[in-house]
């Protein structure tokens with residue numbers, strides 16, 4: 366008998382979502398990630414959890430409804446990670462007329478599941494706090510409800526749930542060869558050691574590597590996909606509220622300005638076709654200039670390339686040809702099933718908002734091989750998410766009462782990262798010193814140990830840029846101390 370029912374290659378949101386869905390159905394699952402969970406395209410996403418205003422304009426109403434349903438499932442199952450906010454879309458006289466925006470948002474409101482979020486409104490920015498950071502010429506806006514999340518954190522929490530349901534999660538394990546017969550023999554180099562595992566089904570969820578993985582590792586014809594480099598930049602804070610601005614541009618594209626780690630603003634996204642290697646994809650100066658120009662069209666404060674504290678780029682995989690526009694948010698799945706050979710499912714692209722649903726559909730495709738199990742993830746809380754999002758502020762206040770030595774900023778950060786698992790991070794600590802060494806003003810040895818034990822963190826970078834975004838503010842000596850601590854945690 367094969368060691369596993371399913372081997373998933375790739376630990377981005379697509380891969381971890383399939384691993385979780387399958388493990389929760391009682392299947393024997395292994396997930397193989399060459400680097401860190403959520404380290405590929407997933408780490409570059411600014412984390413918009415939305416139905417997508419652009420999709421409304423394309424008339425893709427069913428897809429918008431499906432994405433808005435997923436948005437609300439995430440809010441219910443991961444209330445600590447998801448933040449409901451208002452998206453503020455200023456009217457620009459040379460762009461879409463107000464009547465068009467009003468009609469689109471009317472449809473957006475009607476497509477959302479009822480009861481969760483406030484409807485869209487028209488705002489007079491000359492008398493509204495949302496207008497304060499914007500230029501005087503921007504007089505009117507519409508605002509509507511959507512959410513934000515940190516995609517990398519979501520990926521590691523999804524992987525943790527898969528592991529708690531029995532999946533084997535291997536990070537730092539590169540799949541170097543697959544051989545297909547009645548089962549798959551999958552050869553890995555895992556932390557310097559060669560290992561071979563056997564699985565009944567293989568899932569290729571390697572994101573930007575999809576084509577090279579098919580060609581060079583599996584020695585199979587690659588799927589018909591195209592690649593897009595998507596870029597976002599981080600600058601000092603341009604406004605001090607929690608909502609998102611959606612800016613229209615002369616070329617019909619939308620640019621988002623998103624609050625990021627209290628002290629910063631993230632500006633994104635600009636996408637361009639690209640043939641670069643996903644491992645070395647990076648923001649170009651043209652991408653950075655484009656995003657700065659878009660911000661300068663609206664904000665009073667000007668930003669330029671020299672203000673950029675971080676630029677992130679990731680490779681999005683999109684269907685090639687005619688399907689390109691239609692399926693870019695859904696992503697695509699191909700299923701290669703031969704009578705005598707083990708099946709191969711390839712899953713790529715799509716929005717992180719809908720990754721859970723894609724994983725559910727992947728299991729539908731595999732239904733003939735694993736009959737008798739049903740979908741479960743739409744109502745099961747992710748680790749730490751077993752409470753209602755409406756209680757978030759009360760829960761943060763309760764955490765501050767239970768651990769009074771925490772600053773308001775740190776209590777909020779910890780609860781929004783770990784939810785009810787905050788107990789496992791802080792335990793019975795009475796003072797900051799009980800939490801071990803400190804790295805910067807917020808991260809402690811206790812949190813690092815928790816992340817290494819439960820969330821697959823191995824290196825300082827994993828914690829600084831993916832389990833948290835503390836890398837933006839941590840000094841070099843603190844980062845070095847963190848790396849030393851993680852090499853031999855006390």
Ligand SMILES: Cc1cc2nc3c(=O)[nH]c(=O)nc-3n(C[C@H](O)[C@H](O)[C@H](O)COP(=O)(O)OP(=O)(O)OC[C@H]3O[C@@H](n4cnc5c(N)ncnc54)[C@H](O)[C@@H]3O)c2cc1C
Pocket residue numbers: 374375376377378379380397398399400401402403404405406407408409410411412413414415516538539540541570571572573574578582595596597634677678679680681712713714715716717718719
């Ligand atoms: C810049 C950017 C912004 C985005 N913004 C949004 C947004 O705001 N909202 C939204 O809903 N969606 C957004 N998306 C889309 C979304 O983030 C991704 O589509 C989603 O995270 C799914 O990624 P993935 O799992 O397919 O790929 P990835 O995250 O790239 O994961 C693929 C993984 O496969 C691993 N791998 C490759 N080869 C091997 C091998 N041989 N062995 C083992 N492992 C291997 C890689 O290391 C990588 O971790 C954005 C995407 C990008 C790039």
